Amino acid sequence: MRVRIIMLLAALAPAPALAQQPEARQPKLEAGIGGGGGWLPDYPAAGQNHVQGIAVPFLIYRGEILRSDDRGVRSRFYDGEALGLDLSFSGAFPSRSEDNDARRGMPDLDWQGGVGPSLRLTLWRDDTAPQRLNLELPVRAVFSSDLTSVHFRGFTASPELALERLGVGRPGARLRVGLGPVFATGRLMDYFYEVEPRYVRPGRPAYDAEGGYLGTRLQFSYRLPLTERVALVAGGRLESFHGATNDSSPLFRRNWNTSVALGFSWSLYRSEATVASTSSPFD
Incomplete structure (x- = not known):
């Protein structure tokens, strides 16, 4: 998929405590505003990029199960030093087909969101x-919306094989580099690459996409x-x-x-009630 909003707006979550000590404490509830944007491809294997951006309020609750941190919004079903199971989320910006040469005259690509379990195996620390x-294994159901349906x-x-390192450049900073393939079912591949007969144009023949290998991505974030x-x-x-499975699609460019x-976060409210930080520097 395109760059996930969760990756772009990792700054929506406040920074972890700079002193990673067992007795350190963090506000149980925080609220503020975050935003971000970038130069992004219109869809996977698109021939054009466009500038996209968003600014939204956020509400952080640090509970035993539901929490949000600099890795995004997540529900922690199990969290250990070597194994973790989260409920992970992702998202992607919409794309206007009239602004894309390959898709002109076709339906727009709407806002996209994904949700599903993610298993984390810590191979070395x-x-x-x-x-x-870490070896991270997320599986997500993907939805699209034009905000009316x-x-x-x-x-x-x-x-994804992901390397995380804290304190790069200054205390509290986090660097993450990940590499891995992406696979998608036929229904999502159709959303990106199918050309129905009614949208056929010179140079854009009909095409029926198939599920399978979408591509491989190398990504990084620095907070x-x-x-x-x-x-x-x-x-x-x-x-x-x-x-890629659908590299013969006329929409594959x-x-x-x-x-x-780039993104930012600004915490406007921090509750007086606090929760204890754990001894793990990655929590």
């Missing part, structure tokens, strides 16, 4: 750095807390679509896509 290497678009599976209330985030993604993004 060093708490002195601190850093860790919602449509189910299929499923994605995106196993920099400026104060206890303000943080910045930078992110980027390089995607390869060589050998490039074997490479590049994305860059």
Whole structure:
């Protein structure tokens, strides 16, 4: 999929406590505003990029099960040093077909959101750095919406090898680099690559997409807390679509896509009630 809004707006979550000590405490409830944007491809293997952006309020609740941090909104069903199971979310910006040469005259691509379980296996960690290497296995159901109706678009599976390191550049900063393939069901592939007979044009023949391999992505994010209330985030993604299942679609225009993004968060309210931070620097 296109660059996830969760990756772009990781700054929506306030920075973790700069002192990662067992006795450190964080507000149980926070509220503020966050935003971000970037130069993003219109869809996977699109031939054009456009500038997209968003600013939204956020509400953070640090509970035992539901919480939001610099890794995004998540529900922690199980969280251990070597194994974690979360409910993960993702999203993507809409795209106007009239602004894309390949899709002109076709329906727009709407806002997209995904939700599903994500299994995390920690293959290696060093708490002195601190850093860790994870194998993350998210499976998500994907939906689209024009803000008047919602449509189910299929499923994605995106196993990823991810390296996380804290304190890069300054205390409290987080660097994450991930690499992995993306697979999607036929229904989602149709959303991106199908050309129905009524949309056939010279140079755009009819095409029926199939489920399978979508592409491989290398992505990074760097989160920099400026104060206890303000943080910045930078992110980027390089995607390869060589050998993709639907590379013969007339809507498939490039074997490479590049994305860059910037974001911020500003915590306007922090509750007096606090919760204890754990001894793990990654929590």
